[in-house]
Amino acid sequence: MPGGPGRREPGNGCRMTEMSCRLCGELPASMTAYLDRDEELPAATRSLVWVGRSFRRCPECGAWFFRDYWPPGAGNVGDFETLQRLAGTLLDAVAALLAEGGPEGAGDATARVLAAGASEQDGDILEEAWIWRLSQPGGGIPGFAGLLLELHQ
Numbered sequence: 262m263p264g265g266p267g268r269r270e271p272g273n274g275c276r277m278t279e280m281s282c283r284l285c286g287e288l289p290a291s292m293t294a295y296l297d298r299d300e301e302l303p304a305a306t307r308s309l310v311w312v313g314r315s316f317r318r319c320p321e322c323g324a325w326f327f328r329d330y331w332p333p334g335a336g337n338v339g340d341f342e343t344l345q346r347l348a349g350t351l352l353d354a355v356a357a358l359l360a361e362g363g364p365e366g367a368g369d370a371t372a373r374v375l376a377a378g379a380s381e382q383d384g385d386i387l388e389e390a391w392i393w394r395l396s397q398p399g400g401g402i403p404g405f406a407g408l409l410l411e412l413h414q
Contacts, residue, residue: 274414282322284308290346297339306344313393315386317344325355329385350374351383358390367394 284305294300309317309326317326325347333340347355354370371387379387 280310282319282324284302284321285319285324285326285346287364288326288344288346290348291343292345293341293343295334295339295341295342300341302342302344313389313396314388315389316355316393318359325352325359327355327389345386347386350377351379351386354387355390 271355285308288303288305292302292306294302305396306317306326308320310320312318315328317328318324319326327347328342329345330342331340350370350373354367354374357365357367357370374383374387
């Protein structure tokens with residue numbers, strides 16, 4: 262990625278680190294809001310742009326976040342949502358899958374996450390990104406079925 266690890270190309274063409282971003286720099290790596298207790302995620306999260314149903318992206322620095330929503334019901338503590346800043350090889354794989362120009366390098370990036378011993382949550386995030394990619398026009402990627410099966414083993 263341009264600028265090296267931890268740096269993203271913002272929409273205005275300048276480079277900045279995610280932590281110095283005026284929109285998302287103050288957001289923690291992970292956050293939870295219990296909606297049934299009238300909690301909300303920080304106000305800065307409302308400036309993030311939705312990509313698919315589970316991902317948000319900072320329009321300033323390009324940082325990626327994964328949003329997970331847990332509705333009330335059996336087994337759930339309550340109605341809550343979480344937002345997690347993506348980093349490392351997981352970020353590389355998700356960014357490749359959700360790229361507007363197409364998923365160039367997504368297979369290799371996914372393989373690196375799996376080879377590094379992906380957690381169950383990392384697998385869920387990758388699966389959600391692949392589902393989004395495959396739902397887009399022309400979203401098919403040769404060899405994707407094997408990678409998806411590997412996520413569930």
